Amino acid sequence: MAAASSLTHPPLGFGLGLRTDHYESILAGPRRVDWFEIISENYMVPGGKPLHFLDRVRAEYPLVMHGVSLSIGSTDPLNRDYLRDLKILAERVQPAWISDHLCWGGVAGKNLHDLLPLPYNRETLEHVAERVQQVQDFLGRRLLLENVSSYLTYKRSEMSEWEFLREVSERADCLILLDVNNIYVSSVNHGFNPIDYLEGIPAARVQQFHLAGHRNLETHIIDTHDEPIVDPVWNLYREAVRRFGPVSTMIERDDNIPPYEELLTELDHARAIAREVLSPDAKAREGRNGCSIAAPSKAGARRGASVAAARLPSE
Numbered sequence: 292m293a294a295a296s297s298l299t300h301p302p303l304g305f306g307l308g309l310r311t312d313h314y315e316s317i318l319a320g321p322r323r324v325d326w327f328e329i330i331s332e333n334y335m336v337p338g339g340k341p342l343h344f345l346d347r348v349r350a351e352y353p354l355v356m357h358g359v360s361l362s363i364g365s366t367d368p369l370n371r372d373y374l375r376d377l378k379i380l381a382e383r384v385q386p387a388w389i390s391d392h393l394c395w396g397g398v399a400g401k402n403l404h405d406l407l408p409l410p411y412n413r414e415t416l417e418h419v420a421e422r423v424q425q426v427q428d429f430l431g432r433r434l435l436l437e438n439v440s441s442y443l444t445y446k447r448s449e450m451s452e453w454e455f456l457r458e459v460s461e462r463a464d465c466l467i468l469l470d471v472n473n474i475y476v477s478s479v480n481h482g483f484n485p486i487d488y489l490e491g492i493p494a495a496r497v498q499q500f501h502l503a504g505h506r507n508l509e510t511h512i513i514d515t516h517d518e519p520i521v522d523p524v525w526n527l528y529r530e531a532v533r534r535f536g537p538v539s540t541m542i543e544r545d546d547n548i549p550p551y552e553e554l555l556t557e558l559d560h561a562r563a564i565a566r567e568v569l570s571p572d573a574k575a576r577e578g579r580n581g582c583s584i585a586a587p588s589k590a591g592a593r594r595g596a597s598v599a600a601a602r603l604p605s606e
């Protein structure tokens with residue numbers, strides 16, 4: 292379990308991604324979300340409707356900024372124009388924190404419009420850590436880096452993704468946005484145990500969780516963010532809360548956007564899981580029984596296997 296940490300900001304509770312479809316519902320109230328996450332690039336504009344609604348939501352809720360264009364792992368120079376616009380937006384929003392992805396998204400000036408995994412080796416580690424420090428110096432705050440879902444690995448990787456993320460975070464002194472769905476998706480696609488991932492992450496640096504839905508294509512999983520969260524991801528979330536404590540949690544829904552009420556119900560499920568895991572009764576049971584969990588596999592994906600197949604004392 293995570294101890295109180297001087298590295299992370301106080302938890303915000305349970306949030307949602309701010310989506311245009313929901314502007315009116317959000318502002319009509321009542322307030323059932325603790326905070327919202329914005330996609331930074333959607334608001335890096337000179338004016339108009341997005342900024343109008345952003346200011347109105349910000350007047351009532353804490354916000355965090357989540358970027359998709361930093362391309363921290365690319366060998367191209369950092370985009371100074373992008374960073375300048377990000378900083379201007381941060382001055383307007385006053386976000387609780389700013390995040391982006393541990394990935395690369397293009398090279399030689401070409402944007403591939405994807406969040407691609409990196410080769411996890413010493414050379415990349417030094418490159419990424421140096422760039423994170425540059426970004427943090429420019430923004431004047433710690434950055435959160437998020438683990439991406441992936442469908443490929445590199446022959447030149449020398450360590451696991453979680454070892455790489457841990458080393459980057461410690462070397463650059465940055466924070467971590469742990470996407471629980473991405474861990475699950477990659478664990479099935481690459482055949483690792485998601486619990487090993489959780490156990491390899493430094494608890495003191497975990498500032499935020501992402502939850503999302505995906506598409507199970509039998510042979511592999513695609514991270515689509517267009518479906519409700521599935522039980523194996525909820526069960527991995529349960530394990531994440533058990534390990535990291537009351538971390539700020541939000542649901543990412545980027546396509547096939549449902550009515551606001553539907554996401555509120557899904558968010559209530561996250562609240563219920565965290566409440567149950569963190570209750571004194573649950574901790575007492577955990578102390579008596581311990582906990583173990585099985586690794587999912589590609590075969591498991593075909594069967595729709597649940598991470599919860601293991602012996603969870605709270606079930």
Ligand SMILES: [Fe+2]
Binds near residue numbers: 437470473501543
């Ligand atoms: Fe995410």
